[in-house]
Amino acid sequence: MAVIHRALFTWLLVMLFLVFVALRVDLKTQWSWFVVFVPIWIYDSILLLYILYQIAQHLKGGRVVSNIPIQRKLWYLLAWALKVSFQVLLCVYQDSSVKDRMRLFYVLTPLICLLSLGSLDVLYVLVRGRLRYHDPSDM
Numbered sequence: 001m002a003v004i005h006r007a008l009f010t011w012l013l014v015m016l017f018l019v020f021v022a023l024r025v026d027l028k029t030q031w032s033w034f035v036v037f038v039p040i041w042i043y044d045s046i047l048l049l050y051i052l053y054q055i056a057q058h059l060k061g062g063r064v065v066s067n068i069p070i071q072r073k074l075w076y077l078l079a080w081a082l083k084v085s086f087q088v089l090l091c092v093y094q095d096s097s098v099k100d101r102m103r104l105f106y107v108l109t110p111l112i113c114l115l116s117l118g119s120l121d122v123l124y125v126l127v128r129g130r131l132r133y134h135d136p137s138d139m
Helices: 003-025 038-060 070-095 104-132
Strands: none
Touching: 003 038, 038 070, 070 104
């Protein structure tokens, strides 16, 4: 699939999701929040299949699809799991009456972990790149 097709498909799902959220928030529909998130679930399912395919190709040792190390691919899988767990917890929190028993902190914990780990990953990549291309004569 060409890059333009992937971009258009992504934008279509995002726009559909935003329309569903607007309809739900304006109380035009009484849909479950799980139904509202269906475009995101579709995108996440395709993303999971792609990540698992990349990991399987790497472990099989056959044709090299990319030069991305296995640690990076496992990081993608962990980030996907944290994102989906946040979405599920958010839908459960919004749909049911657990708001009395469940604090919002527990719903946001996977998102906080994802953002923290993502920030550490960016810092690691920047520092590693800086050390790799550092020229001692610059000082």
